[in-house]
Amino acid sequence: MNPDRPLDGVTSIKLKLGVLVGASVVATVLVAAIGDGAGVPWWASLPVTAGAAVGVTQWLARGMTSPLRAMTDAARRMAVGDYGQRVTATSSDEVGQLARSFNAMAAELAGADLERRRLIATVSHELRTPLTAQRALLENLADGVTDPDPDTLRAALAQSERLSTLVGDLLDLSRIDAGVAPLALAPVRVAGLLAASVEEAGVSGRPVRLLHRVEPADLTVAADPARLAQLVANLTDNAVRHSPPYGEVRLEARREGEDRWVLEVSDDGPGIAAEDAERVFERFGTGSDSAGGTGLGLAIVRWVCELHGGRVEVVPSGGGACFRVTLPVAPSTERPVHLRELPTAARRPAPRPTTPTEETPMSTATPVPAPPATTPVGPYGGGSGPIETSLARIWPEPDRRPRIGVVGAAAGIGLLASLTWPYRGIGLATSLVMVATGVLMWAVARHRRDPWTVGGAVVALLLASVATVRDAGGVVTLSVLAGVAVAAAALTRAHGLLAIVSSWAAWPLSALRGLPLLGRTITATSRVSVLWPVLRTVAFSLLVLVVFGGLFATGDAVFGSWASALVPDLGWDTIVLRGFLFVLVTGVALTGAYLALNPPAADLVAVPPSRRTRPVWEWAVPVGVVVLLFGGFLLAQATVMWGGDAYLRRTTGLTHAEYVHQGFGQLTVATAFTVLVMALTLRVASRESARDRLVVRVLLGALGVFTLAVVASALYRMSLYQDAFGYTVLRVFVDGFELWLGLVVLMLLGAVMGLSWRWVPRAVLVSGAAFTLGFAAMNPDAWVAGQNIDRYEATGKVDTLYLSSLSADAAPVIAERLPREMAACVVSSPADLEVFDRRATDDVLGWNLGRARAEDALAGLGARPADCGAYLTDTYQR
Structure with missing residues (x-):
């Protein structure tokens, strides 16, 4: 089995997909079962299980998709003129068949491109010779060097006729390339046709004897007179040019059966080699260039034959060349001939099936230059050019070098976590691993000198230290999440709200986006002659140590006591737990390093600007409805304040404590939604005129002020509830969260007054990080x-x-x-x-x-x- 393409032997793409899904499910269940059996916590088991499923899918799918990536890259190169591209076609499924068809198409295009270049060279050569001679002759006439006698004029006429012949051949070629040529059938006497052709060829001045014979003498056929005359003339001219001086050219026509007739044109020339018998009918396939000619004559002969429903072939003869034309006596007028029926290269047999390990050969009869060596597409898509997609625009990958040092450092961080985290509480080791990850990210960061990135690094470092200072799991978790959010936004230099949110999503997505880099790095390490032998030696030595050491330790009490003193407890559960932590932390460090090394252009992720000017009422009406609802809520709060507990119990049946506890959560959600409403309104509202700007300031200003009043109401409710029932960490956190939302509303009010909110998203992120640090500092x-x-x-x-x-x-x-x-x-x-x-x-x-x-x-x-x-x-x- 080919490890790079493990499913090449499967003959159906549907079956491959089934195997892929089944293997991914099995890997997921197996890893999850191992983690559950060893007591691995869910936060470590879930990412590793997902990573195992992605890894198996990537391994199996890379051979399925690499031919498609190779064809995409080859097609892009062919579009700019590189027709030497070929793809590896080793699979037996539909993708493999498509790859072989692609290779055949590429060979056809390469042949066509070669013939196009031959056309330029041939036409240039054929035009230059008569034009040069004609120009020299005309200059001599103009300068009086040569007299305009009949011989001189005949020489000038001969050069003009040669030019006319070339132009006529090119016109015929253009008719072929047009795709369809109709037949204008009429009765043609074959004897008269041959006699006219012989008489025309006799004026060429070559010392060649021309003979013609027709059986029966009155043979008459239905054909296109002009096309048939062109056919005979081209064959005769070809024979005359290739015959030696005082040689003989024979034209023989005869009836063959009831519906066919045959024309044979032979000469005493050097003949045609068997391997060139088909090539001479290709366009520009002149065989030997010593005799001159454009290389179009015999191609036009084949075209005329196929136009009439016949064929032309080279037949063996005792000496010289012999062309045999077989045509119907009465051809059909309903058979148009398209260009695809007259290939530019020799007709090829159908490609034979290849074995799964065989490369499809490039079978062209024309001598196409060897294609340039293409960069093999590796299992992770290495070698493919930049893909012009939205992902490539937002998240390009300009640097495709392998990063052996980065992968090694991430593995070292994972090893540190696996050795220090198990069976220890949250503490110094936790912070050290996070700081080491941050140092790795800083070392490879593309924008590490940017002030925003520097500030984010300092804040993330402070948040990482919380794990050493505080034991509360909730506080540490909040600090870690805030540190990740700040680090991601700092590495991507995000400004907008959606850009910052996208930067948070970019960290886990780097696990997929960075797979090609990981693949290139693993491939690069395979070229280090010492590394893999050392790793194999260490792995085998550890295996031997575990197996034999375990046997001796259980077989002898003294040796067992020595082993217990030297070797820590390495039970199955311990090994599994450490393995899961190693994979998890290594993956987190790798994805963070990739995000730092290749940050996406997060600011390109934004709501596209409106293509039209929205009328004020389109956004003002819903915002006004929200303002009225806030006003009604505040009126209800005032009524409760003035009416007292008696009014509240009479109206709702609730005590004051029950009343304040009932609405706090809804008020917090309403505040968060108000922040979104204000941000979205600032995005879509028109601010072109002074009236538009005034409406924005009035409505959003009123909404912001009412929201601050709601924040005050929510905090007052929570204060009353805490006085009655005591404080909890969750209630304190919600108090702080509500205060932070009020701060965000104040920032949005500032943006409303200035009608610019580009600074707001970053300010919100910084204030959130400050709130987290303050929450940890107060020791909740x-x-x-x-x-x-x-x-x-x-x-x-x-x-x-x-x-x-x-x-x-x-x-x-x-x-x-x-x-x-x-x-x-x-x-x-x-x-x-x-x-x-x-x-x-x-x-x-x-x-x-x-x-x-x-x-x-x-x-x-x-x-x-x-x-x-x-x-x-x-x-x-x-």
């Missing part, structure tokens, strides 16, 4: 714990079950401010036991500031009480 778990303890000190009630679910970041506050027994039960609850048991295995790479401070707080609390049931309640948390 500790802050929430402190607020709930404040309420406990004021009311004596606290939700200790919720406090026990907080991360290690809250432990110092809990240990310091709650009573010792209660604090010991809270921070040593089952929800935290796993964290702190895991802390016992942490080393320098697993160090985390939040867990380190929690460890110190635990040490000061002493032993956990035997009965903590009285201390763990869920008071006031809803």
Whole structure:
């Protein structure tokens, strides 16, 4: 099996697709089952499983699509005149048949191109000789060097006749190329036709004897008189030119059967070799150039024969050449002959089927120059030129060099993660891997000196450090996602809203876009003579070590104790977990490096500008409806404020606490939607006239002010709810998110007043990153714990079950401010036991500031009480 084209032996494209889908499903299920059995978390198992499916699909599909890419590239080169292109046709399916047909078509076009160039050379040569002679003769006459006697005039006439013959041949060729030539049939006496042809050929002055004979003497046929005379004249002229001095040219016509007649024209010349018997009928196929001629005469003979429904061939003879023409006595007038029935190259037999490993040969009878060596299309499409598509316009790939160093560095980062992450909490190792990935991206970034890219790198570095400072999983996850978003937007230098969103999508899409680069790099490493032998040696040595070491360790207790001291636990679950992490982190680092090395033109992703001027009412009416709805909502809020709890209970049946809790989520969503409405209106609204600009400012200004009032209302509702039922990390985050939305609305109001919002998307991204850093800096778990303890000190009630679910970041506050027994039960609850048991295995790479401070707080609390049931309640948390 060819590893580059594993499905070449399958004879149907449908069956290949079925095999591809089946293999992808099997790979997906197998990898997912292995990860699930080893306890790999979903966030590591899902990307690796998807990557395995994509890898199997890519491996199987590359041989299916590479002929199509090769044909696309070859067709593009042929369009600019390079007809030497051929594609590899090794598959047995429909694509392989198409590739072989493409090669046959390319050979035909190469032959046609060669004949076109021959036409230019032949016509130039044939025109230059008589024109030069005629010009010299006319100059002599004009200068008085030569007298205008009959011999001189006859010489001038001969040169003019030669030019006329050439022009006539070219006109006949143009009629052939026109596609269809009608027949004008009339009775033709063959004897008179031959006699006229012999008489015409006799005036050429060559010392050749011409004989003609017709049997029966009164043979009369139906034919196009002009075409038939042209046929006989061309054959006779060809025989005369090739006959030696004082040779003999014979024209013989006879009846053959009831409906056919034959004309044979023979001479005493050198004859025609068997291998040239078909080539002499090609256009410009002159055989030997020593006798002169344009190379069109015999091609026209074949055309006239086929026009009449006959044929012409070279027949063996004792000496010289002999042409035999077989024509019907009464040809049909309903048989037009198209150009495709008169090929420019010799007629070829149907191509024989090739085996799956055989290259289709270029079979042309004309001596076409050898095609230039084409760059083989590799399994990942290497060698194909830039494709003029929307993807290539937005995401070009100008640098196609392999990147062995980048792939090696990404593999090193993946190895670091696989060795340091398992069985350690979020900490220093997590930040080190993220920083190493960022350094790799920075090292290969195309725009690393751009101020926006530099600023994004600094912010991403700060966000990566959160994993070392905070233990809260939600805070770390938010920081990582924000860092990825900032890094992607910085690498692509995106400005617009859609451009920034597209830059976020470009990171995972780089896993597909970068596959050709990965393929070229792997191919390049195969040319390093030492690398792969070393890798094979290391892999085989590890295999031997594992197999024999395991056997000896289980077979001898002393050797087993030595092995346990030297070798870490490498159980099946551990190996699988580390393998999944290696693949995941290597893939993330590779895709990030590709995004930095080859960033897409994200700013080209934008809503296309309107081709027409929109009337004001087309956008003002829906925006006005939104403004009225906001106004009605604020009126309802004022009514509740003035009417008090009694009015609220009488109208809705809800308490004030239930009322404020009910609407907070909807208000947050409404605020987010308002941001989209304002951004879209700024995009589509016409601002050509002063009136248009005034309407934009009034409507969007009112909408922005009303939205800020809604933000204030939402924050007021959440404040009342938190006073009644306490604080949670989620509620604090939503408060911050609502504040950030209010800031975004203020930015949009500034854009409305200035009628320019190009700066807004970047400002929104930066403010979001700042919000994330601020959220991590405030230590939300500790802050929430402190607020709930404040309420406990004021009311004596606290939700200790919720406090026990907080991360290690809250432990110092809990240990310091709650009573010792209660604090010991809270921070040593089952929800935290796993964290702190895991802390016992942490080393320098697993160090985390939040867990380190929690460890110190635990040490000061002493032993956990035997009965903590009285201390763990869920008071006031809803």
